[in-house]
Amino acid sequence: MRTPDTQDGASAVLDDVRHGREVFWRNPRRRPAAEVLPQLAVGRADLDAAAARFARWAPLLAAHVAELAPTGGAITSPLLRHADGWIKADHALPLAGSVKARGGFHAVLCEAERVAVAEGLCASPETPPEAIHAGRLARTLAAHTLSVGSTGNLGMSIGLLGRALGFRVQVHMSADAKPWKKAMLRARGVVVVEHGTDYADACAVARAEAAGVERTHFIDDENSIDLFLGYAVAGRELATQCREAGIRVGARGPLIVYLPCGVGGAPGGITFGLRHALGDAVVCCFVEPTEAPCMLAGLATGRHDGVSVYELGLTLRTEADGLAVPRASRVVGRLVEGLVDACCTVRDEALYAALAELHDDAELRVEPSAAAGWAACLRHGAALAELCDAGATPQPVVWTTGGRNVPDDEFATMLSQGRRARIESARAMP
Ligand SMILES: *Cc1c(COP(=O)(O)O)cnc(C)c1O
Numbered sequence: 001m002r003t004p005d006t007q008d009g010a011s012a013v014l015d016d017v018r019h020g021r022e023v024f025w026r027n028p029r030r031r032p033a034a035e036v037l038p039q040l041a042v043g044r045a046d047l048d049a050a051a052a053r054f055a056r057w058a059p060l061l062a063a064h065v066a067e068l069a070p071t072g073g074a075i076t077s078p079l080l081r082h083a084d085g086w087i088k089a090d091h092a093l094p095l096a097g098s099v100k101a102r103g104g105f106h107a108v109l110c111e112a113e114r115v116a117v118a119e120g121l122c123a124s125p126e127t128p129p130e131a132i133h134a135g136r137l138a139r140t141l142a143a144h145t146l147s148v149g150s151t152g153n154l155g156m157s158i159g160l161l162g163r164a165l166g167f168r169v170q171v172h173m174s175a176d177a178k179p180w181k182k183a184m185l186r187a188r189g190v191v192v193v194e195h196g197t198d199y200a201d202a203c204a205v206a207r208a209e210a211a212g213v214e215r216t217h218f219i220d221d222e223n224s225i226d227l228f229l230g231y232a233v234a235g236r237e238l239a240t241q242c243r244e245a246g247i248r249v250g251a252r253g254p255l256i257v258y259l260p261c262g263v264g265g266a267p268g269g270i271t272f273g274l275r276h277a278l279g280d281a282v283v284c285c286f287v288e289p290t291e292a293p294c295m296l297a298g299l300a301t302g303r304h305d306g307v308s309v310y311e312l313g314l315t316l317r318t319e320a321d322g323l324a325v326p327r328a329s330r331v332v333g334r335l336v337e338g339l340v341d342a343c344c345t346v347r348d349e350a351l352y353a354a355l356a357e358l359h360d361d362a363e364l365r366v367e368p369s370a371a372a373g374w375a376a377c378l379r380h381g382a383a384l385a386e387l388c389d390a391g392a393t394p395q396p397v398v399w400t401t402g403g404r405n406v407p408d409d410e411f412a413t414m415l416s417q418g419r420r421a422r423i424e425s426a427r428a429m430p
Contacts, residue, residue, distance in 0.1 A: 108167070
């Protein structure tokens with residue numbers, strides 16, 4: 001096996017990664033927001049445009065997508081009190097049932113605007129969508145296909161919103177995707193193509209098949225700024241919610257935000273949005289399964305999408321289907337390498353125990369991927385607190401990223417596994 005090049009003394013951590021141990025890695029290239037943000041290829045104007053796009057589409061979404069009516073078409077989740085901190089409850093996001101509602105819906109809206117302009121329905125992408133006759137928009141979109149590779153949740157997001165607007169949708173599912181997610185999509189008229197291979201392979205096939213095909217739009221999770229900016233809007237949302245809840249965020253009370261990470265779009269976009277909104281008063285930690293730490297590997301080696309978890313001798317085997325990704329996004333690692341404070345990993349047993357705790361102690365229903373933040377808060381919280389100024393009182397925010405659409409019987413099985421893991425881990429305590 002080839003040894004990845006290492007930088008900044010990351011080799012000890014990578015050695016633990018190779019052995020499947022839980023690790024905490026502090027990012028030595030993290031710099032102050034004021035230094036990093038102006039140098040990035042995306043900026044505040046892009047963030048403003050993404051927020052404006054969601055606002056522009058909200059009336060049409062509220063009118064035509066039943067699941068989005070209660071929020072007036074807004075894609076937002078509550079901030080809940082939990083233990084000594086907070087939970088940002090994206091597991092409850094409508095329709096998609098996961099954080100992918102943010103990035104995925106934004107990407108679908110971007111495609112819908114491009115089609116509307118290209119097909120002459122409106123002169124500018126900024127035309128309010130309700131100014132276009134809804135039936136005409138749906139008929140036009142019905143001649144266009146969205147294609148995407150997914151481990152499950154991105155397909156749910158693109159599939160459910162894409163179909164609701166009238167698009168045809170094809171989802172290429174990796175072997176990790178749960179059968180109930182495929183069934184739910186098929187019931188909504190999405191074409192699901194099943195692959196026996198991993199996420200990177202499913203994406204590669206989808207990308208190749210869509211290339212050059214007229215009226216087919218491939219949504220490229222491994223390279224997408226549309227997805228990234230959709231997630232980024234959540235950073236602003238959290239800052240607003242903190243203000244409204246009277247949570248004082250600053251050097252003396254920094255937020256420590258725990259973000260489950262797959263290709264990096266969701267945690268990366270949210271980190272970007274948070275740094276814009278809260279500057280250096282927020283510590284962002286990406287959380288990955290011990291068998292799938294692609295972002296940690298990419299950042300610690302400086303090789304980004306050039307290193308895969310297989311190269312580290314890992315299997316990619318994890319029940320956290322949303323995080324089962326062998327390589328990080330090509331664009332995200334480079335965008336966030338100066339912004340993210342730390343990466344850490346947690347074992348599947350810890351994910352399950354965290355899932356059971358969130359259910360039994362807080363009445364939340366999350367899927368294994370989405371429990372990663374709470375597992376990391378318990379295991380790595382002390383290491384993260386050390387990144388804050390002496391005398392500061394850190395305020396943890398655990399981002400729960402999916403679970404709303406999990407069927408009852410599936411959840412019951414995961415919950416009993418989680419309760420067993422919780423008992424085992426209590427026994428293992430000294
Ligand atoms: C996709 C996903 C993530 C991570 O998002 P990436 O953009 O792949 O990093 C986290 N949690 C859940 C539940 C997801 O579906």
